[in-house]
Amino acid sequence: MDFMATCPRCQASIAGDSIKCPRCQLPLKAHGHPGIPLHRADQGESLCLSCQYHFDDSCTYPQRPVATTCTLYQPVSTAPSPSSPPAEPTAWKIQRWLGRHGALIAITGLLGLSLLLVLSR
Numbered sequence: 001m002d003f004m005a006t007c008p009r010c011q012a013s014i015a016g017d018s019i020k021c022p023r024c025q026l027p028l029k030a031h032g033h034p035g036i037p038l039h040r041a042d043q044g045e046s047l048c049l050s051c052q053y054h055f056d057d058s059c060t061y062p063q064r065p066v067a068t069t070c071t072l073y074q075p076v077s078t079a080p081s082p083s084s085p086p087a088e089p090t091a092w093k094i095q096r097w098l099g100r101h102g103a104l105i106a107i108t109g110l111l112g113l114s115l116l117l118v119l120s121r
Helices: 090-100 102-119
Strands: 004-006 013-015
Touching: 090 102
Parallel strands: none
Antiparallel strands: 004 013
């Protein structure tokens, strides 16, 4: 179901999934992709002043600190609270290690088997 929004430039009614405004052609989605929202600052303001990435100094956007449009904007008020990530189960760690070192384990096993066969004669 499409919802109606208004264009920030000309205030025309537009479909919520529109890529650009049909009246003034203002881009509403980043890179012409309907799944990438393009956040815009009000006239004369910067998005960086209220962005979480600016305050924690993790922003790598080239237009920082005066960006007026941004695809990664995260308002400070809605930023998730910092917490430690959940502990990863030991079985997952072992499975990931075996996946990374599977070739080495196989070669070591073949060398050990070959050595065992040579020594048993």
